[in-house]
Amino acid sequence: MADPGAALAERLAWLRESFPSPETGRPYDVKTIATATGMSVSQLYKILSGESPNPGWQHLKALAAFFRVPLDTFDNSEHGEKIRAQLATLVELRALKEEGVESVSLRGLTAAQADRIRGVVEDLRRSNSTTGRDES
Numbered sequence: 001m002a003d004p005g006a007a008l009a010e011r012l013a014w015l016r017e018s019f020p021s022p023e024t025g026r027p028y029d030v031k032t033i034a035t036a037t038g039m040s041v042s043q044l045y046k047i048l049s050g051e052s053p054n055p056g057w058q059h060l061k062a063l064a065a066f067f068r069v070p071l072d073t074f075d076n077s078e079h080g081e082k083i084r085a086q087l088a089t090l091v092e093l094r095a096l097k098e099e100g101v102e103s104v105s106l107r108g109l110t111a112a113q114a115d116r117i118r119g120v121v122e123d124l125r126r127s128n129s130t131t132g133r134d135e136s
Contacts, residue, residue: 009050011074011084015067018091028066037062089120 016027034044039059046052047059064071072083106114 006050007076008053008055008074009048012048012063015063015069015073018087019067019069033063033066036066086120086123089117090124093120093124 016033020026021028021032030041030044030048033039034041037044037059039055039062043052043055043059047055060074061071064073067073069087070083072080073087074080075083106117109117
């Protein structure tokens with residue numbers, strides 16, 4: 001079985017890289033995350049280093065809220081894997097948008113794949129309109 005502390009550390013590191021500070025475009029620093037989530041800096045460093053495989057539900061909930069991702073992002077289940085795959089797709093789409101790509105060619109995709117892309121784009125639009133976030 002994989003080390004749960006390492007898996008959690010990898011997921012959190014990925015979130016920091018994938019969802020950077022809008023002000024700087026760089027990953028949030030540990031102190032900012034710790035302050036916003038109510039954790040101590042040392043607690044957060046233990047999670048990031050893999051030393052704390054079970055930080056507690058409240059800390060995971062606070063981290064999910066900070067990065068605006070579902071709590072299941074941290075889950076080891078198949079559902080958690082699906083959530084992470086969707087988030088990865090959203091990150092890729094955001095990167096394309098930042099590069100000036102406004103529409104995606106769906107040629108060569110199966111109908112199911114094209115529907116998935118459309119669904120992800122619609123979920124992103126819906127999420128931005130309900131949270132008031134503007135990712136542009």
